């Protein structure tokens with residue numbers, strides 16, 4: 001009898017799907033949800049009629065974070081195939097890209113793989129995969145309608161040549177805070193207007209025989225570059241308006257002057273540094289000249305010596321006085 005009950009209970013739970021309701025949101029087409037638990041094979045349902053799903057834990061909520069191990073076709077079907085899905089900080093580690101999705105924001109998850117196989121006609125134009133654990137980005141080559149791609153703060157060690165060339169619509173590419181040492185300049189699509197490759201370990205940026213006809217913004221700062229030939233860069237990217245090229249090995253004031261001469265705006269790292277007093281920028285921080293640094297340290301040390309010395313002197317005087325008082329039998 002007990003066994004039968006257990007079996008019955010098992011069937012009930014297996015058959016009944018978990019239903020999630022949308023929280024209040026001022027835009028009718030958006031379904032906002034704070035918590036979801038989903039693993040491959042789970043039964044799950046959502047209300048109908050929403051174009052966008054927004055799944056994000058609230059910072060103040062005591063509820064646990066969403067626990068979604070995979071965004072697969074069953075989960076997308078359960079949402080009734082919306083055109084836009086934003087799921088941040090939900091723990092996803094595998095993403096099966098739905099072909100109809102137009103906008104996807106899966107930032108701040110634990111993505112190690114994105115499955116774009118078995119499909120051909122991906123519609124997606126905007127994809128945010130920042131703050132994940134991706135090291136292989138070959139999958140992007142199939143997302144041929146992509147215009148804006150965020151891959152910031154992943155574990156990318158190689159930007160494969162074949163990954164980017166098919167993206168003929170790509171305009172904004174964010175690759176900063178990764179670990180790649182080379183950029184395949186020849187394979188950057190001609191449509192790219194904005195390219196951020198800062199904070200990686202890029203060692204070379206040669207712009208001879210490179211064509212970046214649409215590029216207006218380039219960020220290569222905080223890499224391992226030791227030189228950049230500005231005239232070559234401008235030949236390659238004639239539309240360039242803004243460039244951030246600070247690297248510790250590059251003679252920065254000279255490069256800054258060259259950019260200024262060509263009307264390219266750049267971040268002025270020396271803005272708050274009085275160069276005439278010998279300040280330099282070290283790792284982007286305004287640093288006083290060594291001589292001044294030592295003077296400051298010496299001043300501090302002297303101050304400490306004086307402070308400790310006077311303390312010791314005080315104590316000694318007191319002890320001396322007490323001893324004398326004892327001798328004179330005052331105390």
Ligand SMILES: *[C@@H]1O[C@H](CO)[C@@H](O)[C@H](O)[C@H]1NC(C)=O
Nearest residue numbers: 037039064065066067068091
């Ligand atoms: C997420 O769900 C899985 C399967 O139910 C479970 O094993 C795991 O402990 C959960 N993780 C968290 C952080 O709750």
Ligand SMILES: *[C@@H]1O[C@H](CO)[C@@H](O)[C@H](O)[C@H]1NC(C)=O
Nearest residue numbers: 073096097115116117118119
């Ligand atoms: C990728 O997704 C397809 C469905 O589109 C599925 O058939 C295939 O098994 C998935 N591949 C992997 C490696 O998960």
Ligand SMILES: *[C@@H]1O[C@H](CO)[C@@H](O)[C@H](O)[C@H]1NC(C)=O
Nearest residue numbers: 208227228229230231232233
């Ligand atoms: C930059 O490259 C050009 C050739 O493309 C060369 O003539 C020029 O001297 C180089 N400039 C510097 C500063 O090395």
Ligand SMILES: *[C@@H]1O[C@H](CO)[C@@H](O)[C@H](O)[C@H]1NC(C)=O
Nearest residue numbers: 234258259260261262263264
């Ligand atoms: C930079 O801008 C100034 C003022 O707008 C202009 O006179 C000059 O020709 C420009 N220089 C270049 C290299 O485009």
